[in-house]
């Protein structure tokens with residue numbers, strides 16, 4: 273963590289020299305009680321489409337969601353995207369790169385999580401394939417128990433890591449994060465050689481901020497909390513206004 277993030281987020285970027293990376297939940301779209309309830313506003317999708325055009329395709333989504341879930345949210349827009357905190361990546365040519373090394377570890381974790389969560393309604397496991405999210409939004413008083421369980425699970429297998437988030441903790445392939453996904457995009461056309469801009473709101477976005485900082489780019493954190501990002505916007509509404517200013 274360096275200095276406190278600045279609030280004067282730039283809105284002027286050379287379109288053909290900038291590479292854009294966006295988180296979705298809590299950044300482009302408001303968080304909801306369940307991930308299935310989240311929607312991306314049509315004007316947000318329109319502005320992403322405009323940015324994709326003026327930047328000649330250098331716009332990617334970097335999310336904890338699966339690629340399928342990202343595409344559903346942005347339909348009919350299909351962007352280069354990283355899903356499940358870097359474990360999936362669809363490059364600018366449409367080729368999908370999937371992590372595979374932690375498959376057996378995740379299968380074992382899946383069983384332990386299912387047994388631990390049980391049939392109760394207050395904690396819900398969401399199996400994304402390369403990541404298993406344990407949501408406790410309906411029972412915030414169980415936060416410590418959920419985080420302790422997830423940390424123990426990840427500590428017992430070096431192929432896995434626990435990624436805390438907002439009312440959720442995810443068990444993931446330890447080899448992948450959003451920073452690695454951004455670096456992989458930056459190694460390829462049309463992102464290569466450009467200055468990256470990344471905006472996100474949660475702990476899982478911090479490796480992305482660090483990657484962008486090291487690449488001489490612009491990192492923007494949405495909301496409160498300690499961060500490696502250089503800039504801060506207060507909420508999703510402010511992100512929408514910033515996005516509108518970018519394409520104005």
Ligand SMILES: [Mg+2]
Nearest residue numbers: 295297298474
């Ligand atoms: Mg988010």
